[in-house]
Amino acid sequence: MKHLLLFATLLVCGCAANTEDLGAPLSVNIIPKPIDVKELGYNVKLSSDATIYINGKASEINQVATYLKNRIEQSLLEAEIEISEKPMKGAGIQLALNDNYDAALGMEGYTLSSEKAVDIRANTATGLFYGVQSLLQLLPPAIYSNSASQFDLILPAVEIQDKPRYEYRGMHLDPCRHFFSVDFTKKYLDYMAYHKLNKFHWHLTEDQGWRIEIKKYPKLVEIGSKRAGTMILNHDVAWKEQRYDTIPVEGYYSHEDIREIVTYASERHIEVIPEIEMPGHSTAALASYPQLSCTGGPFEVLQRPGVIKDVYCAGNDSVFTFLKDVIDEVVTLFPSQYIHIGGDECPKERWEECPKCQARMANEGLKDEKHLQSWFITEMEKYINSKGKTIIGWSEIMEGGIAPNAVLESWKGVEAGVEAAKNGHKAIMSPYQYIYFDGIYVDREHALMEPFGQKYCWTNTEKAYSFEPTPDTIPEKYHPYFIGAEGAMWTEFIKTESHLEYMLLPRLSALSEVCWTTKEGKNFDDFSTRLNTHYLRLDALEANYRIPHPELSDTIWLKKGESLPLKKTGNFVVRYTTDGSDPNGTSPLLDSTAQIQSSGVLKARSYNALGRASSISTTVLLLKE
Numbered sequence: 086m087k088h089l090l091l092f093a094t095l096l097v098c099g100c101a102a103n104t105e106d107l108g109a110p111l112s113v114n115i116i117p118k119p120i121d122v123k124e125l126g127y128n129v130k131l132s133s134d135a136t137i138y139i140n141g142k143a144s145e146i147n148q149v150a151t152y153l154k155n156r157i158e159q160s161l162l163e164a165e166i167e168i169s170e171k172p173m174k175g176a177g178i179q180l181a182l183n184d185n186y187d188a189a190l191g192m193e194g195y196t197l198s199s200e201k202a203v204d205i206r207a208n209t210a211t212g213l214f215y216g217v218q219s220l221l222q223l224l225p226p227a228i229y230s231n232s233a234s235q236f237d238l239i240l241p242a243v244e245i246q247d248k249p250r251y252e253y254r255g256m257h258l259d260p261c262r263h264f265f266s267v268d269f270t271k272k273y274l275d276y277m278a279y280h281k282l283n284k285f286h287w288h289l290t291e292d293q294g295w296r297i298e299i300k301k302y303p304k305l306v307e308i309g310s311k312r313a314g315t316m317i318l319n320h321d322v323a324w325k326e327q328r329y330d331t332i333p334v335e336g337y338y339s340h341e342d343i344r345e346i347v348t349y350a351s352e353r354h355i356e357v358i359p360e361i362e363m364p365g366h367s368t369a370a371l372a373s374y375p376q377l378s379c380t381g382g383p384f385e386v387l388q389r390p391g392v393i394k395d396v397y398c399a400g401n402d403s404v405f406t407f408l409k410d411v412i413d414e415v416v417t418l419f420p421s422q423y424i425h426i427g428g429d430e431c432p433k434e435r436w437e438e439c440p441k442c443q444a445r446m447a448n449e450g451l452k453d454e455k456h457l458q459s460w461f462i463t464e465m466e467k468y469i470n471s472k473g474k475t476i477i478g479w480s481e482i483m484e485g486g487i488a489p490n491a492v493l494e495s496w497k498g499v500e501a502g503v504e505a506a507k508n509g510h511k512a513i514m515s516p517y518q519y520i521y522f523d524g525i526y527v528d529r530e531h532a533l534m535e536p537f538g539q540k541y542c543w544t545n546t547e548k549a550y551s552f553e554p555t556p557d558t559i560p561e562k563y564h565p566y567f568i569g570a571e572g573a574m575w576t577e578f579i580k581t582e583s584h585l586e587y588m589l590l591p592r593l594s595a596l597s598e599v600c601w602t603t604k605e606g607k608n609f610d611d612f613s614t615r616l617n618t619h620y621l622r623l624d625a626l627e628a629n630y631r632i633p634h635p636e637l638s639d640t641i642w643l644k645k646g647e648s649l650p651l652k653k654t655g656n657f658v659v660r661y662t663t664d665g666s667d668p669n670g671t672s673p674l675l676d677s678t679a680q681i682q683s684s685g686v687l688k689a690r691s692y693n694a695l696g697r698a699s700s701i702s703t704t705v706l707l708l709k710e
Contacts, residue, residue: 114618117601118248129236194248226621253569254600255284261291264336276351280597292368309369365431379439400441422690429479459485506566514566519552550595590630617655632699
């Protein structure tokens with residue numbers, strides 16, 4: 086009641102933002118789409134010296150207020166934003182915690198009103214943070230720039246009520262195949278925060294590199310974090326050629342690095358979930374400590390993608406001593422409720438030949454090596470549970486029986502997730518067919534259009550958007566077990582930050598609506614309209630997002646003087662050539678006025694306002710008299 090009286094007093098006193106002469110009502114282009122938006126039909130202008138008023142427990146709200154203050158001051162010239170715990174006055178921004186818990190909002194929901202001033206309310210600081218993300222998307226795209234400029238803080242007058250559909254809204258990152266710096270990891274977390282994602286799955290150990298410092302086992306970074314080169318894979322080099330470069334790949338995150346990342350994520354209400362792979366995908370660890378294998382080695386950190394037969398020896402007690410020691414350090418670094426243990430793609434050949442593993446199976450009464458893997462994971466689950474943590478594992482942990490308290494991440498499709506739910510286990514849906522973002526944006530036939538990527542799991546933005554985390558085929562009583570979805574970013578074929586951004590954006594925007602927006606509220610055409618404004622935000626961030634290529638059929642017949650059928654995409658212009666050369670920034674514009682005079686091969690590409698270009702579309706153009 087106290088908060089309502091304060092806001093009512095604000096309205097009576099007339100201490101409102103400027104609502105006069107601000108042009109036609111601005112459209113609302115928030116991603117992910119909120120549950121309910123009421124547009125009031127006019128605009129509101131905030132002052133560049135507006136005050137952020139915090140109403141509630143200051144220790145909980147201050148961090149959110151500081152985040153908003155820094156974002157405005159970083160992008161807007163001469164902005165001076167004050168944070169105040171006094172009652173709201175003037176045309177400011179109020180961040181208020183509800184006096185009484187509002188069940189309609191839950192732990193992550195919020196309301197936002199910009200009817201006069203901006204008023205954001207929630208049950209928690211997390212809800213306020215998501216309200217701030219929506220506020221930023223109501224403001225001009227320049228609010229996302231890290232280079233200050235002059236613009237007006239104008240936004241549409243709205244009333245929003247919003248909360249997420251799923252509790253788990255995740256994005257994965259693999260720095261093992263190719264290493265990514267602390268600074269870029271923070272940038273990655275920012276992209277997640279802008280989209281209201283809340284789980285960062287950090288894949289820290291792999292065949293191709295061990296990336297987390299474990300002080301008790303220094304060889305893991307002295308040896309396991311380095312490899313001499315990488316298998317060459319691109320549009321011109323096939324897997325079967327087995328060619329390798331000689332470019333060293335190395336890097337690891339120290340304890341200090343990890344604490345810095347965890348703190349940065351926490352300030353953005355993102356939980357960092359570490360993945361420590363077991364029992365397979367462990368070559369980097371075996372290269373460091375070969376006695377943990379079935380054969381004793383020697384091994385080297387793997388330079389090629391794929392799966393290797395050598396894994397942790399399930400019959401060797403020292404393996405469990407090692408892994409428990411690793412977990413002991415991991416739990417001191419990550420406050421997350423989860424530890425991901427991988428559990429995927431573990432070949433069984435070495436176990437079949439290993440006397441220790443066969444003895445383990447006999448002693449434990451295990452009928453085959455799949456059950457040995459289940460036993461291995463269950464043993465580690467017991468220890469991780471004793472630390473107050475829950476394990477997550479990939480689809481393969483269903484083999485031989487899922488560990489009693491495990492959460493399953495379903496990547497091969499949805500089947501493992503369905504089976505887990507039917508057995509009373511929570512499921513995170515991450516099917517490669519839809520939301521593996523290392524896959525190229527186009528089908529195999531058109532792969533040459535794009536930067537190199539995984540071809541078996543191609544998925545464009547529309548396909549990613551179409552994914553439904555709760556399968557329609559499963560009875561409703563199992564629906565609560567589907568706790569959300571997670572996009573995957575494997576980096577076998579992604580060496581640079583710019584390439585990774587290209588693969589991430591705008592598919593991350595599609596994932597955000599898969600995770601946040603109600604099933605009934607999703608509509609790809611509507612999403613595409615909002616995405617056109619979102620591209621401008623990505624421009625302000627100087628992100629290397631994928632610019633949509635012109636959509637052309639393989640062959641086009643036209644009469645002379647007839648315009649080319651071309652789907653217009655947002656704010657992009659299209660340029661073309663017909664002489665066999667690639668279009669550039671000075672090539673003719675391809676629009677309804679373009680007059681193409683002769684048959685031939687037409688090449689076209691889209692350009693954004695910054696002059697950055699899409700991949701090239703090619704078609705055979707045939708003119709009829």
